[in-house]
Amino acid sequence: MNKYSLSMIFAASLALAACSNDNEPATPDDGPVAAQVNASIEGTMTRASGTxxxxxxxxxxSTLGNTLTQxxxxxxxxxxxxxxxxxxxxYYQDAQEQVKFNAYYPFDGSAGIIPTSIEATTSADYQTAEKQSGIDFLFANGAIASKANPTVNFTGDNAFRHCMSQITLTFIEGSNMSFPGSLTAYTLKGLKLSGAFNPQTGIAQPTETASVENLGITLSDVTVNDKRTYTxxxxxxxxxxxxxxxxxxVTVEGQIxxxxxxxxxxxxxxxxxNNYTWPVTVSKTGMSVGQAEIKDWTPVQGDGTTAMM
Structure with a gap:
C-alpha cells in the first residue's frame, strides 16, 4: 500500500470519528456549582433605621432537610x-436534588454551627442609629434552589421578615407649646428589655425571668415641620x-x-x-394620645387618651 492510500485511510478514520462525536449527547458538567444569593426584606428594602x-x-x-447538600x-x-x-x-452536591434554605440576620457565631439563641438587650444604648441594626433581627425561610437553578431567592414569600416590634412616636405641639429646645425626652414604661432571638426558628422573645424596666429616650436637636410635629x-x-x-x-421644659x-x-x-405609630399631642394643660397605626414593618390604630401633668 502506498503512502497516498495510507493517508486517505487515516483521513477517513478522522472523519468517521468526528461524525460519531457530533451525534453523541453532551456530557453533563459534573463540576461544582456554587449557590448564589438574592435577598430582600418583606414589604420594603429597608431595615429599622431606614437604610x-x-x-x-x-x-x-443554612440548608433544611435530608439532602446531600448540607x-x-x-x-x-x-x-x-x-x-x-x-x-x-x-456548593450543590447532587444535580437532581432540590435544596431548601433559611437565613437570618445579623450573622452570629461561626460557620458550621448555628446558634440556638442570640441574647440581646433593647436598652437605650442600643436604640441609636449605629447600634440598632444589631437588634433588628430578620429571618427568611423556604427558599428552594438547585444545581440547575443555583440562585437562592430570599424574596417574595421567602423574603426576610422583621422578628421584633417597633414603636414610632410623632409629637405634636399643642396650645402654648414650642418643642425646639424644650422637648427633651420620653419614657416608655413597664417593658422587658432583655431577651433572645432564635436564628433557627426566627422567634424573638423577652427573657421570661427578665425584670420589667422603663425605656428612657433622650431627644436632641428637635425641630418641627410646618404642621408643628416632630417624629x-x-x-x-x-x-x-x-x-x-x-x-x-414626656418631658417638656423640665415638666413631665x-x-x-x-x-x-x-x-x-x-x-x-409590626411598627406601632402613635401621635402624641402635648399642651401646657396636658397631653393626649391619638389613634395608633401599624405601619410596614406591618401599620395599627388605637383609641386616643388624654394625660395630665
Whole structure:
C-alpha cells in the first residue's frame, strides 16, 4: 500500500470519528456549582433605621432537610450590590436534588454551627442609629434552589421578615407649646428589655425571668415641620404582652406629662413585624394620645387618651 492510500485511510478514520462525536449527547458538567444569593426584606428594602442593606452586612444561611447538600450557618456578606460568600461558598452536591434554605440576620457565631439563641438587650444604648441594626433581627425561610437553578431567592414569600416590634412616636405641639429646645425626652414604661432571638426558628422573645424596666429616650436637636410635629426615631422592642397598654412620660421644659398608649385592634401584645405609630399631642394643660397605626414593618390604630401633668 502506498503512502497516498495510507493517508486517505487515516483521513477517513478522522472523519468517521468526528461524525460519531457530533451525534453523541453532551456530557453533563459534573463540576461544582456554587449557590448564589438574592435577598430582600418583606414589604420594603429597608431595615429599622431606614437604610438599605449596608456594605459588610452578613447573613447566616443554612440548608433544611435530608439532602446531600448540607450546610449550617454559612456567612454571606453584602458588598453593596449583592451577597457573596464571606469565606467558603455553598456548593450543590447532587444535580437532581432540590435544596431548601433559611437565613437570618445579623450573622452570629461561626460557620458550621448555628446558634440556638442570640441574647440581646433593647436598652437605650442600643436604640441609636449605629447600634440598632444589631437588634433588628430578620429571618427568611423556604427558599428552594438547585444545581440547575443555583440562585437562592430570599424574596417574595421567602423574603426576610422583621422578628421584633417597633414603636414610632410623632409629637405634636399643642396650645402654648414650642418643642425646639424644650422637648427633651420620653419614657416608655413597664417593658422587658432583655431577651433572645432564635436564628433557627426566627422567634424573638423577652427573657421570661427578665425584670420589667422603663425605656428612657433622650431627644436632641428637635425641630418641627410646618404642621408643628416632630417624629422621633423608632425604637425596637421584643414582642411581648403588655396587657394592651404602655405607659408613657414626656418631658417638656423640665415638666413631665403622663399618658397611656393603647395597643390597637384590642390586642394585648406587641407583635413581631409590626411598627406601632402613635401621635402624641402635648399642651401646657396636658397631653393626649391619638389613634395608633401599624405601619410596614406591618401599620395599627388605637383609641386616643388624654394625660395630665
Amino acid at each position: 438599605e442593606w449596608e456594605t459588610d452586612d452578613r447573613i447566616g444561611i 450546610y449550617e450557618n454559612i456567612p454571606y456578606r453584602y458588598d453593596g450590590t449583592k451577597f457573596s460568600p464571606a469565606d467558603d461558598a455553598i 422621633a426615631s423608632p425604637v425596637i422592642l421584643f414582642p411581648q404582652d403588655m396587657g394592651g397598654k404602655i405607659g408613657i412620660e 406629662y403622663k399618658a397611656t398608649l393603647t395597643i390597637p385592634e384590642s390586642k394585648s401584645a406587641l407583635e413581631a413585624g
